[in-house]
Amino acid sequence: xxxxxxLGSHVSVxxxxxxxxxxxxxxSVPPYLFWYVQYPNQGLQLLLKYTSAATLVKGINGFEAxxxxxxxxxxxxxxxxxxxxxxxxxxxxxxxxxxxxxGKGTSLLVTP
Amino acid sequence: GAGVSxxxxxxxAKRGQDVALRCDPISxxxxxxxxxxxxxxxxxxxxxFQNEAQLDKSxxxxxxxxAERPEGSVSTLKIQRTQxxxxxxxxxxxxxxxxxxxxxxxxxRLLVL
Numbered sequence: 001x002x003x004x005x006x007l008g009s010h011v012s013v014x015x016x017x018x019x020x021x022x023x024x025x026x027x028s029v030p031p032y033l034f035w036y037v038q039y040p041n042q043g044l045q046l047l048l049k050y051t052s053a054a055t056l057v058k059g060i061n062g063f064e065a066x067x068x069x070x071x072x073x074x075x076x077x078x079x080x081x082x083x084x085x086x087x088x089x090x091x092x093x094x095x096x097x098x099x100x101x102x103g104k105g106t107s108l109l110v111t112p
Numbered sequence: 113g114a115g116v117s118x119x120x121x122x123x124x125a126k127r128g129q130d131v132a133l134r135c136d137p138i139s140x141x142x143x144x145x146x147x148x149x150x151x152x153x154x155x156x157x158x159x160x161f162q163n164e165a166q167l168d169k170s171x172x173x174x175x176x177x178x179a180e181r182p183e184g185s186v187s188t189l190k191i192q193r194t195q196x197x198x199x200x201x202x203x204x205x206x207x208x209x210x211x212x213x214x215x216x217x218x219x220x221r222l223l224v225l
Binding site: 041042045046049090092101102105 | 153205215
């Protein structure tokens with residue numbers, strides 16, 4: 001079964017610092033990989049997705065992620081954190097874009 | 113156009129009561145998914161519809177859970193004889209087709225007392 005592991009349930013960064021949220025996947029077939037963001041009391045919003053095209057994927061709000069097959073990783077990065085980036089982030093995997101299997105999430109805290 | 117909407121946003125039920133949660137997908141979206149998100153966890157897949165056909169219900173935790181989408185648009189997730197472990201946020205998502213991006217609603221937060 002396909003699955004993802006998110007390392008670090010809580011990450012804290014200073015405003016303006018680099019954001020790095022880690023995600024490793026387990027899949028027996030080329031995966032579709034996703035990052036979603038969830039703000040309090042809201043649904044999930046897609047940040048970006050990888051579907052076997054370019055390995056570096058650019059998303060909304062300045063986020064990007066790089067697919068590294070050799071490391072089975074799909075880490076999410078942003079060069080400079082904003083206060084508005086504080087939220088819960090979920091990595092997810094699916095086969096052929098079907099049902100999503102989510103990680104447990106990483107809560108991002110941005111301090112002034 | 114409007115996004116995915118869900119109602120009610122909050123539901124408190126006494127243990128043993130039946131509840132019905134509604135999902136209005138984006139107009140024209142063929143695929144509809146239900147997920148369950150327990151506190152502090154990621155969402156977990158429950159069931160999937162392609163139009164009115166329920167093609168996968170492997171994630172439904174028990175036979176107390178039932179979902180339908182009779183006209184291929186609005187969907188209802190029904191939970192019979194609710195238990196405390198059913199307390200969670202229930203998320204609905206829709207997509208143009210099964211392999212397309214899923215758009216999520218705000219969820220229904222169910223609390224079973």
